Amino acid sequence: MANVSESLPEKAGHGEHAHAHPSFLQHHFDTPAQQFNASKLGMWIFIATEILMFGGLFCAYAIWRGLEPDIFDQSHHFLNKIMGATNTVVLLFSSLTAALAVRSSQLGKRDQTSIYLVITILCAVVFLVVKYFEYAHKFHLGLLPGHCFGHPYFSAAIQNGHEVGTCLRIHSDEMPGSPLWVRAIDESGHEQLLPPRANMFFAIYFVMTGLHAVHVVIGMSILTWVLVKNTRGRFSKEYFTPVDLGALYWHLVDLVWIYLFPLLYLVGKPD
Amino acid sequence: MAAVDIPAIGGHEADAHGDGNAPYLTAKRGIMSWVYTVDHKRIGLMYLMMVSIAFLAGGTFALLVRLELFSRGKTIVDAETYNRFFTLHGAIMVFLFIIPSVPAALGNFFLPIMIGAKDVAFPRLNMLSFYLYCIGVVILLASIIGGSVDTGWTFYTPYSVQTANSVISMTFGVFVLGFSSILTGLNFLVTVHTLRAPGVSWTRLPLFVWGMYATALMQVLATPVLAITLLLLGAERFFGIGIFDPKLGGDPVLFQHFFWFYSHPAVYIMIVPGMAINSELIATFSRRSIFGYFAVAMSSIGLAILGFLVWGHHMFVAGMSEFSTMLFSALTMLVAIPSGVKMFNWTATLYKGSIVWASPMLYAMSFIFLFSIGGLTGLFLGTLSVDVHLTDTYFVVAHFHYVMMGGTVMAFLGGLLYWWPKMTGKMHDELKAKIGFVFVFIGFNLTFMSQFIMGSRGMPRRYYDYLPQFEPFHRASTIGSWILAVGLFTTGYTLLEALWKGKRAPRNPWGSAGYEWMTETPVPLANFRQTPVITRGPYDYHLATPEELATGWDEISEKPAAKKTSQATKKD
Amino acid sequence: MNESNAPATYQLPEQMSTVSGDIDWLYYFIYWTSVVLFVAIVGAMIYWAIKYRERPGHKPTPTGHNMPLEIAWTVAPIFILVFLFHKGFQGYMDLAVAPANSIEIRVNAKQWSWEFVYPNGGSSPELHVPEGKPVKLVLTSADVLHSFFVPALRVKRDVVPGMFTTVWFQTTHVGHDDIACAEYCGGRSTGANGELPYEPSDDPRNPYPAGQATGHWAMHGMMFSETEEDYAKFLKSIGDKCDQFATTGKPCPADIAAEQGQKIYSNKGCLACHTTTGVPGVGPSWKGIWGKEEATNVGKVKIDENYIRESILDPQAKIVTGFGPVMPTFRGQISDQELNEVIAYIESLK
């Protein structure tokens, strides 16, 4: 980013009178370059914390996958690879448009920036819509996380001789494992009987993709805010930090998905 | 930079932010000027108020815990209430008090001043983090209304999945507090990287700032994992996702890994700021640069890194594999080295110094005294076969009170007394402060020394009731806690009394060479009348002129000829 | 009051297992190392703080550098630390690997009681082991985390639901010590509908009276290290008397069954919540309930075999009015024969 900061106007000396400060420069910074660097560093650190947060989930994923390779293999056939791949392409494309938005903002092309931002946000919407259909299908099959797994309210769960009334914790006789098995047709048309512990896979699936979806929503809100400011003409060649940081955040959202997709949808059991 | 060439009075804040040279306390008035403030000093003070209240609340629960244990059977409350008391005591002390205490209160106030900045890098984020803290406090304490939590501050599954529902409220509170902590850390990291005044090179960074920097690193890197842990715990309670619940095929030990992956670094988030304050106190009151400045600075970073590798030492008997147990024990040993480096360097600093027995120095010396006990008993716990006997007994309780209360809280109190004049503009009564100290020191040792003995004799922790052979020790401990409370109340009173009775504080009452003393008392809104250009280290007593120590920097530059040229040499 | 429990030294309890000696040696090694370091650091601090105190005419000397010194105190502790780690790990491995010829005793922990199941199938809430023989405990928990701790043996191990952990030891002489639960597992001290006087007793074998103290701290048990004969006698006493009737196909006579039921009452931890005196504890007292009409959350029920069976296997199905749904299920932990014996016992309390 060094070239960016150098392209900024010559530093206004520290302690200069206020009128010497550009309007976007906050009082405790000396130069726009300093302010830009601070914001950028701040965003990078924030992204690091986000990655660590997802890192915890990736660890949980790795541990469970190691413990239950078969169940993970069996369950992952229930994820729709086409939809997953579509979403991957959509997100990758949106990252491109986000980057282009930054570029055009750097060049001072305000309208172009807005267009790119709008495309990015639309991609996010498409992503969420696809996600909605995926989730809805899982709910329908009763592939829910945790003790709701195989909940008969939605699904064709075999009750295994046990009465299941409402979606409450199921007290099982012998530990571990709740007594519900789920029979359903997976994405490649095979009928599968999923053991109760398959709830682990779906728990991880829902927690990881759910948290990711929350991040998509946050990213959308940030980009929308940037878009509004952009149309109001707050940014210029000299000052485009929010566009840059918004896009950076969006890349993170994309990046996480790039890992989620293969790990959840694609990886089966090595034969 | 052109810093010194401009007129001192009427800095550039004049139009937008009021007079940058007005004292920060009176520059603006009225409640709203506090509610909406983005000034790091005011935010620091508000944090200080909140953490003091939290300390009082946590301390009250501690006294109740001790009172209940005064004799066997029921003394004041029943067992369920007792379990809630120690959970609240632990959770309040850890999450509401000690983690935010030094960084958010004193750090917020002094970190920017000590690097010659006007504010932290993101003042509004700073305000957000304060309000997140407040929201977190409210949510956490709301759990008391919802029936309270009785899991212990560690929230171990599966108990925490089964017991009362207010666990959700408490963990969610902690989750929000975690965000507050992350934002503070992020702010500090960026501030230190980008806002240092001319001349404040990394090798001239005050050790307090180094400590804050290391702490911020840990806050930023460890807290997200706590967030995800608590999120999973919440999901576990709502949906029973089963990751931690053996009934659904989950693994309760996994929760412990997650928890300690945050909470061990957290103990260094607690102690490193304490050590940071201690370095300042030792230097000032020995009138001498810290021995081995570089080693002391780097040992903070060392602790920050090593702190991430040893979490498993809380789980030696929890059912880990022998291999991991071995690894964690070996790594645990390593953390003793940076701590040792600090202890040795502080002690060496006293040698041939000129030691002032002021009240903050008493706390600094008692830090060395108590932290070496606390730290060395950490070695008992890090040694595998000995830990098997000692884990989950009062030995552990005594260990962590010696490091947290004897370490961080002592440093915090020392730091408060030390910086009180700069913050409030008032001097406290030294005699009362010293009397308070004596009570604190004696009371503390009585309270927790007896716990070491019970612990090694086999008294488990989190016990409402105990076997007859432990009664004398519990009695001594309870009596100690009263003496301790008297000392703390005296100290608290001394500080408050200074506000209305105290004499007006001079600019540099302790004769320190630290940068923060080179500005006026109380501090101007923009921290310095003009951005200082720094030409000496914060502990260079042999370079600081007596004039500088007495009158600081702004007035020097107002008298043009005297110092100006020599200070302005470092233009860039 | 509990002679054999008197501390062996001021800091540590009596040594009763083969590993205690090594562990205590290491404890005291760290202790004295710490004392030396502490005295050196704090001593130097106080001495210099007094010697170089601020006074008129005294000037501080600017700090210099002393690289060798700094390296020395960074490196020297490493030797101590490596030694500690090594010794500690050695001791830990001694605790980890049980000899092949160990007597295996299964331990079921639950909120809030211990049950020890011996090789002959009998069980007891107290742990009896033969002196000088290696014993291996296989621990598991029915609900939450617990931790098996005997101070005099210097052993401790968490009991984790859903998995088995093990602990082994070999006692060195005849004696006894307390068993404690060292991992917090919740608990309370009063009955469901209110206050019960809580008076700890001075009886070392039962310091927390049944029916009142239920909780983590009340998971108190006793460990007896006894001679071979005493151990054999003990095994016999817990052996299942009704077995002989079962093998001949005859029903177990009511009085013998009730007697067995009483054992189950104390061994399986029912006594933690139920009294036989008429005073309610955490759960209803068993005295005189047989045949009674009991008010529950699903209406009145008559207390008979089936209801008792259900109360034990599925306690949450019907909750007696005035009590909380806290009774754990004993499904999988209690055999049909044992159920009958409990029923016989409750019947005998008419």
Ligand code: HEA
């Ligand atoms: C401020 C907080 C703080 C700090 C700084 C420390 C510091 C250390 N702690 Fe502590 N610890 C806690 C807070 C802290 N701890 C808490 C809260 C718990 C319990 C949590 C719970 O379960 O509720 C705990 C529990 C705990 C355990 C688990 C006990 C158990 O449950 O079984 C262990 C085990 O290894 C341990 C070890 C250590 C070690 C080795 C250090 C080291 O960093 C200490 C290093 C310092 C020194 C060694 C002294 C100074 C050095 C010298 C004088 C130099 C010479 C030294 C040598 C030659 C070795 N701690």
Ligand code: HEA
């Ligand atoms: C920062 C951390 C901290 C601090 C300072 C303390 C302080 C004290 N603690 Fe605490 N303690 C913990 C952290 C802390 N504790 C934790 C984490 C646990 C484990 C909980 C668990 O098991 O889950 C624990 C557990 C614990 C137990 C074990 C309970 C059990 O296992 O059953 C006991 C028992 O004696 C105890 C006692 C005390 C006492 C007497 C104090 C005293 O030092 C308190 C003295 C304080 C006061 C009396 C308040 C006075 C304050 C003012 C007057 C305000 C003035 C303001 C200023 C000067 C700014 N604590």
Ligand code: CUA
């Ligand atoms: Cu069982 Cu504590």
Ligand SMILES: [Cu+2]
């Ligand atoms: Cu630790």
